[in-house]
Amino acid sequence: MEVQQFYYDNKIVKKFLYASILFGVVGMSVGLLVALMYLFPNITEGIPWLSYGRLRPLHTNAVIFAFVGNAIFAGIYYSLQRLLKTRMYSDVLSNINFWGWQLVIVAAAISLPLGYTSSKEYAELEWPIDIAIAIVWVVFGINMIATILKRRERHLYVAIWFYIATFVTVAVLHIFNSLALPVSAMKSYSVYAGVQDALVQWWYGHNAVAFFLTTPFLGLMYYFVPKAANRPVYSYRLSIIHFWSLIFIYIWAGPHHLLYSSLPDWAQNLGVVFSVMLIAPSWGGMINGLLTLRGVWDKVRTEPVLKFFVVAITGYGMATFEGPMLSLKNVNAIAHFTDWIVAHVHVGALAWNGFLTFGMIYWLVPRMWKTELYSKKLANFHFWIGTLGIVLYAVPLYVAGVVQHQMWKDFNPDGTLKNNFMQTVEAIMPMYWMRAIGGTLFIIGLFVLCYNVIKTIKQGQKVEDELAEAPALARIKSGRLKGEKFHGWLERKPIQLTILATIAILIGGVIQIIPTLVVKSNIPTISTVKPYTPLELEGRDLYIREGCVGCHSQMIRPFRHEVERYRKEESGGYSKSGEYVYDHPFLWGSKRTGPDLMGVGGKYNDNWHFNHMYDPQSTSTGSIMPSYQWLFKNKAMDFSKTEAKMRVMQQLGVPYTDEDIANAQASIKAQGEKIEKSLHNDPEFVKSYEMNKKNTLERGEEFVPMSQREITALIAYLQRLGTDIKVKE
Amino acid sequence: MLKFIKQNMETISGIEIYPVISLLIFFAFFMGLYWWVFTYKKEKIEELSNMPLDENDNNKN
Numbered sequence: 054m055e056v057q058q059f060y061y062d063n064k065i066v067k068k069f070l071y072a073s074i075l076f077g078v079v080g081m082s083v084g085l086l087v088a089l090m091y092l093f094p095n096i097t098e099g100i101p102w103l104s105y106g107r108l109r110p111l112h113t114n115a116v117i118f119a120f121v122g123n124a125i126f127a128g129i130y131y132s133l134q135r136l137l138k139t140r141m142y143s144d145v146l147s148n149i150n151f152w153g154w155q156l157v158i159v160a161a162a163i164s165l166p167l168g169y170t171s172s173k174e175y176a177e178l179e180w181p182i183d184i185a186i187a188i189v190w191v192v193f194g195i196n197m198i199a200t201i202l203k204r205r206e207r208h209l210y211v212a213i214w215f216y217i218a219t220f221v222t223v224a225v226l227h228i229f230n231s232l233a234l235p236v237s238a239m240k241s242y243s244v245y246a247g248v249q250d251a252l253v254q255w256w257y258g259h260n261a262v263a264f265f266l267t268t269p270f271l272g273l274m275y276y277f278v279p280k281a282a283n284r285p286v287y288s289y290r291l292s293i294i295h296f297w298s299l300i301f302i303y304i305w306a307g308p309h310h311l312l313y314s315s316l317p318d319w320a321q322n323l324g325v326v327f328s329v330m331l332i333a334p335s336w337g338g339m340i341n342g343l344l345t346l347r348g349v350w351d352k353v354r355t356e357p358v359l360k361f362f363v364v365a366i367t368g369y370g371m372a373t374f375e376g377p378m379l380s381l382k383n384v385n386a387i388a389h390f391t392d393w394i395v396a397h398v399h400v401g402a403l404a405w406n407g408f409l410t411f412g413m414i415y416w417l418v419p420r421m422w423k424t425e426l427y428s429k430k431l432a433n434f435h436f437w438i439g440t441l442g443i444v445l446y447a448v449p450l451y452v453a454g455v456v457q458h459q460m461w462k463d464f465n466p467d468g469t470l471k472n473n474f475m476q477t478v479e480a481i482m483p484m485y486w487m488r489a490i491g492g493t494l495f496i497i498g499l500f501v502l503c504y505n506v507i508k509t510i511k512q513g514q515k516v517e518d519e520l521a522e523a524p525a526l527a528r529i530k531s532g533r534l535k536g537e538k539f540h541g542w543l544e545r546k547p548i549q550l551t552i553l554a555t556i557a558i559l560i561g562g563v564i565q566i567i568p569t570l571v572v573k574s575n576i577p578t579i580s581t582v583k584p585y586t587p588l589e590l591e592g593r594d595l596y597i598r599e600g601c602v603g604c605h606s607q608m609i610r611p612f613r614h615e616v617e618r619y620r621k622e623e624s625g626g627y628s629k630s631g632e633y634v635y636d637h638p639f640l641w642g643s644k645r646t647g648p649d650l651m652g653v654g655g656k657y658n659d660n661w662h663f664n665h666m667y668d669p670q671s672t673s674t675g676s677i678m679p680s681y682q683w684l685f686k687n688k689a690m691d692f693s694k695t696e697a698k699m700r701v702m703q704q705l706g707v708p709y710t711d712e713d714i715a716n717a718q719a720s721i722k723a724q725g726e727k728i729e730k731s732l733h734n735d736p737e738f739v740k741s742y743e744m745n746k747k748n749t750l751e752r753g754e755e756f757v758p759m760s761q762r763e764i765t766a767l768i769a770y771l772q773r774l775g776t777d778i779k780v781k782e
Numbered sequence: 783m784l785k786f787i788k789q790n791m792e793t794i795s796g797i798e799i800y801p802v803i804s805l806l807i808f809f810a811f812f813m814g815l816y817w818w819v820f821t822y823k824k825e826k827i828e829e830l831s832n833m834p835l836d837e838n839d840n841n842k843n
Contacts, residue, residue, distance in 0.1 A: 136833060210833040276834050285831035290819040297815050540818045541826075 057205070057525050060518035061134045063421055065147045067516045069127035070414060072155060073120055074503060077410075079162075080115030081496050087112050088492050091485040091646075094669075094677045101683045102166035106600025110177040111165045116402060117175060117265065119158045124410040125269040126150065126193070129216050131417065132276040133200060136210045138523040142199035146192050153189035157182060168598035169239045173254050173638055175261050176230050180241045183231040190227065194220040201547045205523040208544055211292045215272030217547070218300050218554045222264040225558070229566075230257035234701045237694060240594075242701055247633025248315055248576050251641055252308065252569050256562060259307035266401065267369075268300070270409055274342050274366065277413050281358045287344035291337055293540075299334040300554060302327050305561035309380035312389065313610040314641060315630035317576075320565055321382075327561070328380035335373030342366040357432035361412030364440055368404020372397065390606055390645040392481065392488075393454025396447040403443045403495055411435065411502060418506055422513025431505045439498035445491030453484035462614040470617055474648040475675055579631035582777040584707045585770070587695050587717040588724040592770030594698070595763055596640065599681060606642035607651045607774065620652025625778040632778060635707045647678055654776035659728055660735040662768045684763040687749060687756065692721055725760035728768055732759060 090096055090105045097103035134141060141147050160182045164170075170177040178186070197220060201209065230253055233241035243250050279286050286292055308316060308324030343366050346353060353359040375397050379388050388394060419426045426432060460480060463471035533542045543550055569576075585593060596602070609619045611627040620626060628651055633639055657665075664671055667685055669678040699714045713720075732738050742759065749756045759765060 132834070206833070208830060208833070210830065212834070279831075279834045283835070285828075285835060289827045289831035290822065293819045294815055298812070301811065538821055540822075 055525060056522050058520060058522045059140050060520055062130070062141050062144060062147060063516050063518055065141065065144075065151060066127050066131045066417070067421060068151050069123045069130060070417065072151070073123035073127055073410065074414065074506065076115055076119030076123060076158060077499055078496075078503065080112060080120045081492075081499060083108055083112040083115060085489065085492050085496055088485070088489040090679065091677055092482070092489060094679045098680060099682055101168070104599065104681070105679055106603050107166050107168055107170075109600060109603045110170060110174075111162065113175060114161050114165065114177065115158070117261070118161070121266060121402075121406045121410065122154065124406075124413065125219075125265075125273070126154070127417070128273040128277065128413055129197070129269065132212060132273070133197065133216065135521075136206065136213060136276070137200060137204035138206045138521065139200060139204050140518075142196050142203060146196035146199075150189060150193045150196060153185065153192065157185050157189060160185070164239065168600075170597060170600065171231075171233065171241065171243065171638060172597045172600070172602050172640060173230065173243065173250075174258055174643060176227075176254070176257060179239050180231070180233055180235050181238065183227070183233075187224070187227060187231075190220070190224055194224065198547065198551070205526050207526060209547060209550065210275075211286075211289065211296060212272040212275040214296050214550065214554070215268045215275070217551050218296070218558070219264050219269040219272070221551060221555050222260060222268075222300070222304070222558045225555075225562070226257045226260050226264065230254060234704060236698050236701050240694070240698075242698075242705060243638035244705060245570075245637070245639075246705070246707075247636045247639050248317075248630045249569055250637065250639040251311055251314065251633075252316060252320065252566060254639070255310040256304075256307035256566060259310060260304055262398075262401070263303040263306075266406055267303075270369075270406060271295075271299075271338055273409060273413060274338075274362075277409075277416060278342055278345050278362050278366075281356070281362060281412070281416050282346050282349050282352065284345065284349065287341050287347065291341045295334050295338040295341060297557065299331075299338065301557045301560070302330050302334060303561075304558045305565065306331055306380065308565065309385070310643065311641075312380070312382050312385045313612070314608050315628050315633065317569065317630075320569060323565060325380050325382060329377045332374060332377045335376075336370060339366055339370035339373065342369075357426075357429060357436055358412045358416045360433070360436045361408045361415065364436075364443075365405050365408035365412060368400055368408065368443070372401040372405060375400070386610070386612070387458045388454055389610075390643070390649075391454035391457050392450040392484070392644075393458075394644065396450035396454065399450075400443065400447050403439075403446065407495070408439065411439070411498075414502065414506065418509050419513070421516050422510050424509060424513035427505050427508035427512060431501050435498040435501045435505070438494050438501070442491045442493070442495030442498060445494060446488055447491070449484035449487035449491070453481040453488075456484075457481050461618070462612070464614065464617075470614065474618070475673055478646075478677060479675055576630045576634065578634060579629060579778060582632055582634060584635045584702070584709060585773065586720055586724055587692075587699065587713075588721045588766050588769045589773045590698060590702070590770075591690065591692060591695060591721070592766035592768070593640075595684070595767045596770055597638075601650075602640045602642045604642075604644060604646035604678070606645050606649045608641040609649055609651045609775075615649070619649045620775055624652060624655075625775060628775075629778065632775065635702075637702065637705055637707070647676075650771070651775040654772050654774040655779070658734070659731045659768050659772065660738055662771055663732055663738065663764065666764060666767065681764075684767060686762065687745075687754070688763075689757045689761045690763045690766055692718065695721065722760070724769055725765045728765050729758060729760035 086096075087105060087108050090108075094105075101107070130141065130147065157178075161178055164179060164182065165177060169179045171179060176183075197216060201213065201217075232244045234244060235241040245253050275286055275292060305327035306324055308320045309328045310324075312321050312325070314321075343363070346359065346363070349359075353363055378384050379394075379397065388397075415426060415432055457477045457480065460472045460477040465471050531546075533539070543553065584590075607628075609615050609626070609628045616622060616626050632651075633641075661672060665673065666681045668680050669676040695717045696714050699709045699717060703709045703714070732742075746756050
């Protein structure tokens with residue numbers, strides 16, 4: 054057999070590595086800033102683009118798609134070439150993948166702080182960026198599959214199966230969850246509403262964790278752990294079972310994010326059953342990873358790379374044990390909406406994704422730059438301070454979650470609630486402090502990595518494409534060979550393998566989502582529920598722009614304490630699915646840093662909201678909500694797109710008549726003036742408002758009446774929330 | 783816990799067959815999987831699991 058010479062493309066790996074480290078620093082720093090905002094809510098007072106609601110999605114997106122995403126590409130581009138004994142199919146596609154991905158990240162880093170968001174968690178980016186993501190992702194997929202097709206190794210190693218499943222599933226998830234009708238260049242509405250939007254979103258959200266944060270990293274684990282330990286994976290058979298059962302079961306588990314919500318019960322139960330089943334393949338994988346180190350545990354003591362891997366895999370095991378537990382309805386009732394969930398995702402993100410990435414970086418950099426690691430001591434220091442950081446981050450938040458839930462549901466003997474919401478927040482402030490300290494330690498570790506990597510690179514040689522040789526792959530019959538088993542055949546047929554993996558992931562999604570979308574009886578309609586008025590619709594878009602959904606839920610679960618706290622029985626009680634039929638997108642939220650808002654309509658007067666939004670601490674002492682002073686600016690709100698927004702809603706099935714749309718501006722004016730009038734009930738308001746008016750006019754500036762400013766639209770929306778099913782006298 | 787599930791399902795006609803079908807699907811899926819992995823020859827498995835290690839890297843461990 055003729056031996057061919059070729060070069061592995063190391064330069065593309067280098068680029069992705071640099072990007073991953075850079076965006077790791079950025080994403081985690083934003084995370085630390087966000088954590089500090091729990092302690093000092095007005096740390097960035099008056100700067101809209103540095104407000105909590107806009108920075109939180111920036112943090113999650115930067116860490117998931119920029120830090121972890123670039124690490125995935127670096128690892129895949131390195132291992133794929135070597136496992137297939139070939140260079141990547143096309144350098145051009147590799148570079149489009151790299152630069153396109155960075156462009157998407159930059160677009161996200163600009164658009165999210167400016168308030169352009171779809172508000173769907175981990176899918177916040179607006180439609181033009183969504184399209185760019187889809188294109189870059191397909192480029193990556195084409196490049197990968199074309200590389201597989203020109204390989205010099207007959208058999209596809211299991212890591213590559215994980216990469217293929219990642220590509221296929223993320224593409225499917227991203228496209229279906231991002232389906233939206235555009236209003237303008239940077240504004241769109243989800244095609245799904247309410248319960249359906251929630252189901253599709255969490256089918257996406259859960260599987261983004263599964264197929265962006267888990268399967269590609271499992272592929273990397275199956276490559277880099279054997280490499281670093283210099284011994285084969287513990288059981289290749291187990292890895293095959295791991296792969297197929299994981300991708301088959303994972304896709305069903307999404308509805309466990311919606312337990313006790315208005316999602317039909319059958320879908321909730323299906324989610325629970327599959328989530329519990331997931332523990333088997335997840336732990337199979339974890340055990341396979343850890344037992345790969347059998348016989349080399351002495352090396353773990355001296356080799357920082359292996360230390361990082363051990364903690365990463367252990368973190369995976371902890372998070373995947375906790376996940377099924379959290380999806381049990383009785384545990385979920387406690388943990389949902391609390392900081393327990395934040396702790397849970399950070400065990401996954403900091404330990405599994407973070408530490409596996411760090412281990413990979415410490416392993417790759419000396420090899421690619423052909424030198425030794427600058428300092429093993431510093432790497433060990435990073436390991437210990439990072440581990441301590443994870444513990445200090447997670448443990449206090451577990452405590453916070455349980456404490457807060459217990460306080461939420463404490464009743465006095467006379468049937469009233471023991472604690473108001475504020476008291477439950479004050480109780481967990483010490484835990485928020487410890488979390489910020491834990492996060493700081495973790496970031497210090499990352500800075501140490503940066504220093505160590507820079508020093509290593511400086512002492513190393515230039516990264517060059519690496520010469521390799523392998524015999525060409527002889528052509529064999531594409532059908533099954535004599536005596537060849539089906540799986541043997543499948544594992545050398547990438548296209549067929551891809552198709553089978555796609556079928557495995559589609560079954561669960563199809564069975565859950567299609568009935569909810571097409572069977573009307575799943576979402577009983579309520580005749581009193583009407584579409585939002587034009588002003589309320591605009592106010593809702595402000596709610597979306599400011600990221601209110603990051604801290605406030607709009608979903609009252611059917612528990613006595615939630616009904617008592619958020620919306621009493623006579624006002625409508627717990628949330629009904631029919632209340633959300635016009636909500637494009639749904640805004641149920643997933644965390645209650647502040648109270649639920651589904652029952653807030655009519656609870657307070659307009660002046661309360663006015664004062665609260667300007668200075669939350671003035672109405673709620675000790676509140677950790679930031680102020681939203683820019684909504685009060687002497688500037689008329691932009692209503693130029695209202696009609697276009699209503700038209701899009703009309704297309705999506707919201708029953709606005711043409712007359713409603715024609716009268717939009719008049720309706721906005723009337724409702725705004727009504728709110729301004731009601732604000733005048735407060736003499737304090739009248740005094741400061743008149744003074745403000747006088748001063749503005751004296752300066753020779755135009756004065757915009759309160760009825761035309763943004764705050765009025767927001768008040769209109771908040772006062773509408775959850776009032777449609779109130780029994781009217 | 784089962785009563786919560788049954789309550790929703792009782793209204794669907796022919797529901798009795800569903801659990802049997804799902805059991806069969808899962809039984810077939812996992813039996814297929816076990817058949818897949820346990821009919822492998824030991825040497826082949828060895829060869830496969832060594833794939834990450836037998837690269838002709840210039841800078842091996």
